[in-house]
Amino acid sequence: MLFTYLKRExxxxxxxxxxxxxxxxxxxxxxxxVSAASASVEKAQGTVLQSxxxxxxxxxxxxxxxxxxxxxxxxxxxxxxxNSADGSRNFSRTRFDIAGFAQALTAEDxxxxxxxxxxxxxxxxxxxxxxxxxxxxxxxxxxxxxxxTQSQMPSGPGSQPNVSSxxxxxxxxxxxxxxxxxAAFDVTTFTVEGIDPSESAIGPMSTxxxxxxxxxxxxxxxxxxxxxxxxxxxxxxxxxxxxxKIDGVKFEIVGIALSTATGSSTSSNVYIPLxxxxxxxxxxxxxxxxxxxxxxxxxxxxxxxxxxxxxPDATVNSASExxxxxxxxxxxxxxxxxxxxxxxxxxxxxxxFLIAAxxxxxxxxxxxxxxxxxxxxxxxxxxIVRQVMAESIVTSIIGGVLGIGVGLAGIAAVNHFAxxxxxxxxxxxxxxxxxxxxxMPGGGQGPGRPxxxxxxxxxxxxxxxxxxxxxALALSLLGGLIAGMYGGWRASRxxxxxxxxxxx
Amino acid sequence: MAESIYELTQVSKSFRTRMGTVNALDSVNxxxxxxxxxxxxxxxxGGKSTLLQLLGxxxxxxTGSVIIDGxxxxxxxxKSLAELRANKVGFIFQNFNLIPTLTAAENxxxxxxxxxxxPAERKSRVDAVLAEVGLSDRGHHLxxxxxxxxxxxxxxxRALVKxxxxxxxxxxxxxxxxxxxxxIIGLLxxxxxxxxxxxxxVTHDSVIAQRANVRLNIVAGRxxxx
Numbered sequence: 001m002l003f004t005y006l007k008r009e010x011x012x013x014x015x016x017x018x019x020x021x022x023x024x025x026x027x028x029x030x031x032x033x034v035s036a037a038s039a040s041v042e043k044a045q046g047t048v049l050q051s052x053x054x055x056x057x058x059x060x061x062x063x064x065x066x067x068x069x070x071x072x073x074x075x076x077x078x079x080x081x082x083n084s085a086d087g088s089r090n091f092s093r094t095r096f097d098i099a100g101f102a103q104a105l106t107a108e109d110x111x112x113x114x115x116x117x118x119x120x121x122x123x124x125x126x127x128x129x130x131x132x133x134x135x136x137x138x139x140x141x142x143x144x145x146x147x148x149t150q151s152q153m154p155s156g157p158g159s160q161p162n163v164s165s166x167x168x169x170x171x172x173x174x175x176x177x178x179x180x181x182x183a184a185f186d187v188t189t190f191t192v193e194g195i196d197p198s199e200s201a202i203g204p205m206s207t208x209x210x211x212x213x214x215x216x217x218x219x220x221x222x223x224x225x226x227x228x229x230x231x232x233x234x235x236x237x238x239x240x241x242x243x244x245k246i247d248g249v250k251f252e253i254v255g256i257a258l259s260t261a262t263g264s265s266t267s268s269n270v271y272i273p274l275x276x277x278x279x280x281x282x283x284x285x286x287x288x289x290x291x292x293x294x295x296x297x298x299x300x301x302x303x304x305x306x307x308x309x310x311x312p313d314a315t316v317n318s319a320s321e322x323x324x325x326x327x328x329x330x331x332x333x334x335x336x337x338x339x340x341x342x343x344x345x346x347x348x349x350x351x352x353f354l355i356a357a358x359x360x361x362x363x364x365x366x367x368x369x370x371x372x373x374x375x376x377x378x379x380x381x382x383x384i385v386r387q388v389m390a391e392s393i394v395t396s397i398i399g400g401v402l403g404i405g406v407g408l409a410g411i412a413a414v415n416h417f418a419x420x421x422x423x424x425x426x427x428x429x430x431x432x433x434x435x436x437x438x439x440m441p442g443g444g445q446g447p448g449r450p451x452x453x454x455x456x457x458x459x460x461x462x463x464x465x466x467x468x469x470x471x472a473l474a475l476s477l478l479g480g481l482i483a484g485m486y487g488g489w490r491a492s493r494x495x496x497x498x499x500x501x502x503x504x
Numbered sequence: 505m506a507e508s509i510y511e512l513t514q515v516s517k518s519f520r521t522r523m524g525t526v527n528a529l530d531s532v533n534x535x536x537x538x539x540x541x542x543x544x545x546x547x548x549x550g551g552k553s554t555l556l557q558l559l560g561x562x563x564x565x566x567t568g569s570v571i572i573d574g575x576x577x578x579x580x581x582x583k584s585l586a587e588l589r590a591n592k593v594g595f596i597f598q599n600f601n602l603i604p605t606l607t608a609a610e611n612x613x614x615x616x617x618x619x620x621x622x623p624a625e626r627k628s629r630v631d632a633v634l635a636e637v638g639l640s641d642r643g644h645h646l647x648x649x650x651x652x653x654x655x656x657x658x659x660x661x662r663a664l665v666k667x668x669x670x671x672x673x674x675x676x677x678x679x680x681x682x683x684x685x686x687x688i689i690g691l692l693x694x695x696x697x698x699x700x701x702x703x704x705x706v707t708h709d710s711v712i713a714q715r716a717n718v719r720l721n722i723v724a725g726r727x728x729x730x
Contacts, residue, residue, distance in 0.1 A: 001617045004610060005603075012605040373601040376562055377662065378590020378618035380583065497563035500597070 006390050016363055017395050020356045024399025024479050025406050027352030028472045031345045032407025035471065036462040037414050038342070044421065044460060057202055058300045059307060061113065061290040063103040063314045084139045092134045096247040096281050099129040099191055104286035105314065112310050113290055118303035120295040123203040124287035126194035126277045127268060130246055135185040190232065192246055193268035194277025194287075197221055203291040204267045213240035213255030221273050226251035230258045232269040244270060247280050353479045356399075360392050360487030364494075371491050372499025381492040388491050389484030396480025400473050404464070407472060411462045418460045509670060509702050510536040510559060515568035516725075517554050528554040530725035532568070536718065538669075541696045542704045543716035551725045552706045553674060559704060560595060560672045561588045573669055590618040594663025598675035600655040602647040608658045609634065609643035615666045633665040634658075637691065653684035660691060670702040671695065677709065689715065 010017050082091030098104060105124070113122055195205060197216035205215065211230050226246070228238055233256050243250045251272060259266045278284050292307070294300045300318055308316045364371070371384050517529040528551045536542055546552050557563040558570050561577050564585075570577045573592055577585065594615075595601075602611045612630045621629070634643050637657040647655050656676060663671055673692065677685035689712055696703045705712060713719055719730035 001610075001613065005606065008605040008610070369599075369601060370603055373595075373597070373603070374614060375586065376560065376589060376595045376601075377615045378586055378666075379614070380586045380618065383618070495563075497557045500557075500562070500601075 002387060002390060005387060006394060009391050010394060013363070016359060017398070020359050020392075020395045020483070021399035021402055023352045023355045023359075024396055024476055025402035027345075027349045027479075028400055028403025028476050029406025029410055030348050031475060032404060032464065032468055032472050033410030033414060033462075034342060034345045035468045036407070036411045036464055037418075037460065039465060039468070040414075040460045040462040041421075057206070057291040058294040058297075058319060059292040059304055060317050061105065061109075061292065061307060061311065061314050062288060063105050063109075063311075065101040065103055082137075087139050089137050089139045090135070091137070092132060094130060094132040094247055096128055096130050096192075098281070098283070098288045099127045102127075102288050103313075104283050104288060105290060107285040109311060109314065110287065110290065113292060113307065116303065116306050116310055118295055118299040118306060120293045120299075121202055122290055122292040123196050123199040124274070124290045125196070125203060126274055126281065126283060126286065127288045128192045128194070128277060128281050130188075130190050130192055132188040133185060134188070135183060137183045138181040190269040192270045192272060192277060194274035195271050196274050202293050204271070207260050208257040208266050209260050211256045211258040213253070215255055215257065216271060216273060220254070222275055223273065224249060224251045224276060225254045225273065227255040227257050227271040228253055229266045229269050230256050231265045246270065246272065249280060349475065349479075353482050356392070356396065356479050356483035357486040360388065360483040361490050364388060364487045364490045368494060368499045371494050372496050375494070375496035376500060384491050385488035388488040389481070392484030392487060393477065393480035396476045396483065397473075399479070400476025403476060404469065404472050407468075408464060411464060414460060414462045418462075420459050507538045508535045509538040509540075509573055510534065511569070511571040512558070513569045513571075515558065515565045515570055517551075517558065517563070518566050527725050529558070529565070529727075532725070532727045534720065534727055536702065536704070538702055539696070539700045540702055540704075540718050541693065541716045542702070542718040542720060543713040544704065544706045544720045544722060545708070545710070545713050545730075546722035550722045552722055555722060555727070556672055556674055556704065556706050559670075560593045561585045586618070590615075590666070592669040594666060594668035594671045596656070596659050596663050596671065596673040596676045598678040600647070600652075600659045600679075602655055602658055602662075604647055607644050607646055608639060608650065608654075608661075611647070611658055612643075612662045612665050615662045619666060629665055630661075633661040636664065637661045651684075652680050653687060656680065656684075656688055657691070660688070664695065668701070670704065673703065673705045675706055675708065677707070677712065685709070685712075 082089040104126075110122075110124060113119060193204060195203065195216065197220045198218040200206060200215070208215070213227070216225060216227055226244055228244065233239065233253075238244060238253055240253055240256060242253045244253055245251070251270075257266055257271065274287070278286060292303070294303045304316055304318045307314075374384060375381070512532050512534040515529055515532040515534075516527065518525050518527045520526075532555065544552050544555060554563070558565055558577075559572070561572060561580075562585075564570070564578055564580070568578070572588060575588065577588065580588070589595075602608075603614065606614070609630050612633060613626050616626045616629065631640070631643070634640055637660055639654060639657050639661065642650060642654060642658075647658070650658065660671075660676075671692065676692070677688050680688060692703050692705065693715065695701045705716065707713055713730075721728050721730050
């Protein structure tokens with residue numbers, strides 16, 4: 001009888017069933033969407049760290065610049081530099097040095113790392129920035145010569161000045177990109193990472209896969225071979241078998257690498273053998289980053305302390321510290337979801353529970369005569385409470401299932417409409433974004449400047465996990481139980497005599 | 505001497521309202537013999553429905569003793585009262601009080617639910633009682649699809665299906681036309697006559713009251729035998 005009565009009530013009182021189920025569906029849908037988005041943001045943060053430091057890396061070491069280190073680098077252009085043509089001078093300058101204003105770690109530092117107890121393995125890289133400054137300036141020598149001809153003074157004693165000449169206006173500037181003395185500059189930057197071709201378990205190569213060609217191998221040491229990041233290669237129309245110029249030297253492209261993390265780039269644009277990178281950048285025997293794997297997960301904390309003590313000038317970061325250094329819109333999205341999203345979900349959920357409880361209680365009130373009659377013919381309060389609770393729970397399950405549907409739609413909307421987020425790793429609060437490259441206007445430097453200054457684009461990929469699914473159904477059941485208990489409690493308090501009298 | 509089914513001794517019932525305390529029944533002493541056809545008449549607010557609720561175990565007296573078929577109900581628990589109602593009392597209401605979302609047969613079946621009757625037996629008993637009230641072909645209809653008289657027949661079937669000791673009817677023809685009224689009263693009289701059921705009818709209708717073999721008048725909470 002319970003199921004017959006239940007089926008009839010839910011189907012005949014469709015309006016109330018629909019309102020309660022819809023309210024719960026919206027709330028559960030919001031919770032599902034926010035939970036999935038939150039999980040995807042957390043996953044994206046993990047992805048960024050993996051892309052940056054590699055899966056097997058427990059600790060990373062770098063050496064930040066100190067006050068006075070570096071200084072504003074300049075591109076100095078001499079008046080006779082470059083090629084002169086049509087009154088203009090075209091020139092090109094390239095700076096090729098350690099990225100992120102970091103100092104180099106020496107062979108001695110590497111020996112210290114290797115000798116520290118708890119180090120299970122390590123690899124080192126030399127991360128370099130290639131900044132090429134191409135420009136077109138007016139040819140000052142030709143301009144000067146023209147001016148000299150126009151305003152030539154008599155050289156002999158007693159000579160009269162050439163009045164007509166001096167009264168001539170100075171000739172307009174010529175040359176440059178606009179033919180009137182203007183100047184134009186192009187700046188091209190990309191990151192080059194010298195890697196140990198034999199190491200792929202730790203460091204940047206642990207999170208890449210080959211999309212074309214191959215990765216660097218031990219045999220590539222000392223050769224001018226390069227592997228390009230897939231996004232960089234696509235943007236710059238580079239492919240395997242082609243070449244890329246780094247600091248004026250041609251490298252053969254042997255492979256295109258793809259991050260194993262969905263929606264993320266690899267940590268650098270170009271990878272070349274470490275020894276070649278050191279030679280090109282005049283950093284023989286030096287590196288910029290060291291990626292360390294501890295002997296065990298339990299050893300990470302002690303190893304972190306030991307390395308910090310052994311390398312006082314270096315920055316030693318464990319994986320948990322690295323996680324806190326992620327910044328950018330990804331972090332903003334994370335905090336938005338953590339704060340607003342979760343509060344909004346909670347508020348909507350509470351509201352839905354309250355509405356469900358009130359509507360159930362209201363339904364009980366409307367059915368006063370019905371329940372009074374059932375009590376009059378011998379139904380006990382417990383049976384009526386069970387009936388009310390069963391109706392409420394089934395309604396909430398309907399709401400939960402609909403809510404999962406709403407949640408799936410929400411997840412699809414998040415994946416479709418959410419903008420690509422950026423994550424900057426190693427940024428410091430108050431430092432702003434990357435500024436400009438060294439020597440360029442806006443180029444920052446100095447103490448605390450991030451050593452790893454990479455920015456990643458991360459696409460959100462929200463999915464419905466079993467945990468979220470279970471949580472949604474559990475929440476809907478909870479909503480049904482709360483509403484049913486309240487409605488049932490109201491029903492149990494009905495006196496048969498009073499409920500029949502009140503409607504007589 | 506015939507066995508009594510009801511013994512009410514010095515029964516009073518009062519209610520607290522916003523206007524003060526209302527004494528619905530005042531020192532009522534009534535004995536009803538098993539198998540009687542009883543009518544209760546009186547003006548509105550005189551205490552008719554309150555008396556019927558005490559007779560049906562829906563309520564308990566403020567003071568005094570109410571014995572139903574040998575059981576004292578004044579100090580019964582709610583659970584025991586529910587059992588008594590489930591087993592011995594069949595109610596018929598002026599507004600029929602059918603569950604609107606259940607069919608006629610399902611409405612009748614609700615009376616068997618608290619008795620723990622097996623589903624197969626329930627169905628046969630429901631079919632039998634619907635046939636008895638002349639609604640064999642209306643079992644699958646919702647109350648809204650039935651006329652007033654048919655709805656009241658369903659209510660009578662619901663009261664009968666449990667094979668009660670007593671039928672309590674509160675203005676059972678109050679919402680029916682004259683022809684239907686006669687049909688329903690005829691049905692109740694038949695149950696009393698053929699099955700020996702005790703039938704208590706609260707009514708304003710003197711015609712119906714005249715057909716009872718025990719006629720009680722209740723005015724201002726005091727009962728007298730006509």
